[in-house]
Amino acid sequence: MHVSLDTMVDTLKAAAESSRLRILALLSRGDLTVSDLTEILGQSQPRVSRHLKLLLEAGLIGRYQEGSWAFFRLSDADSARDFVMGLVSSIRGADPQVERDLERLTSVKRKRQDRATAYFSQNAASWDHIRSLHVPDRAVEAAMLKLVGKRPFQSMLDLGTGTGRLLEIFSPLYRRGIGIDMSREMLTVARANLDKAGVSNAQVRQGDIFSPPVERDAFDLVTIHQVLHYLDDPARAIHEAARLLRPAGRLVIVDFAPHALEFLRDEHAHMRLGFSDRQIADWFSEAGLDLEDAQEFEPRSGNEARLTVKLWLGRDRRLLIADPANASQQTRVSSIGEIA
Structure with a gap:
């Protein structure tokens, strides 16, 4: 942390109390x-x-509202987060009081898991029906991981995070992950799943995909997984997502190809019956993104009514530089040092 002496003293005073250190831990x-x-x-x-x-007040933690509940988290600022993690890493496993706190924390998280399990039980039938119509989720997840690559990056945002699954599978790659969803019930599920998976570098918040409570120009990767077909204005959602990307950041969208399964509109609140490559390419272009890849996943065999899953990758056009070796070409350099 590069701060003034007075600021550092104030920060140390805020943290230098046993209950506050326990809270930070x-x-x-x-x-x-x-x-x-x-x-x-x-x-x-x-x-x-x-x-x-x-x-x-010391800037060590943040607060956000979710309905009538207020959640607290470590600060989003990297310097403050690194400072806190340096403090708490020294006392974990060495102090009986902190260890008892962590045991009680496990109990609190177990209650979350119980609520999530109950919600899944109530809605599992409809979700399983839709899943039976298309390729298994793991196949699409594997393709997403391959497409994004293995190079670590700074930040990820998952819009319409649902169960938090994408935050879980990409957690080894990003330093900070955020999931946004309007449903408090789904946020309960996501928190329980992330806790169960041991993912500590991600958080989820309640928010609108058209106005997410996060900073702009801040994310290397933004994902929208099986969300667009619920929206009345998918183009606007893509435009808003693009504004959250850092220069040369990537937007990954997973949704359905065009289909004629009207029962999904009538029974499952789907507002759009799939999207074509041309639609997505046009919306990307309007949002300042280039469509770099489009992949298709055929549905399982044996189903009369089937859905084809599509995967689209767009990249922010900013930060284009001339290639010295060939002045007629351009090289795209991402914010994480990746050459495309």
Whole structure:
């Protein structure tokens, strides 16, 4: 952290208290509400709220609203996050109080998992029906991982994150991941799944895909997986997603090819019956993206009513430089140092 002496002193004062250090250690494992923290710490809500206020003022943590619930997380600023992780890594496993806190945290996360399981049980039948009409999800996930590559990058945003699955499978690659979804029930599922998978470098927030509560020009990878067909204005969603990309950042969309299964509109709230390559290419172009790849996944055999899954990769056009070896060509350099 490159800060002034006074700022560093204020930051150290904010962290130099046992309850606040315990809070930082807990938030390093995931986002929590005031109720979660009062349960884990065994302290009153006003006292916990006071500690959170001081940590917020010091810029060590962040806060976001989800309906009537307020969630707290480590700061999005890399310098503040690195500072906190350096502090808490020194006390994990060495302090009995912190270890007891982490045991209670496990209990809180188990309750989340129970709520997620109940929600899945109520909705599993309709989801399984749709899944039976197309290629297995794992095949598409494998293609996405291959397309994105193995080079680590700074940040990922998953719009309409649902169960948080994409945040899970890409977690070894990104330093910071964020998932956005309007449904509090699905966010409960996503948090439970990320906890279960041990993913600590991602968080999920409630928000609108047309106005996501994140900064612009900030993400190396943005994903929209099986979401566009629920939207009345997919072009606008793509345009908004493009504005969140860093120069030469990538947008990956997974959805259905054009089809005629009207029951999905009537029974499952699908507003669009698939998308063509031309539609996506035009929307990408209008949003300042180049369509770099389009892949198709044929449905399982034996189904009369079937869905073809499509995968599209777009890249932000900014940060184009001339190739010194060939002045007539251009080389695209991404924000993570990748040559395309």
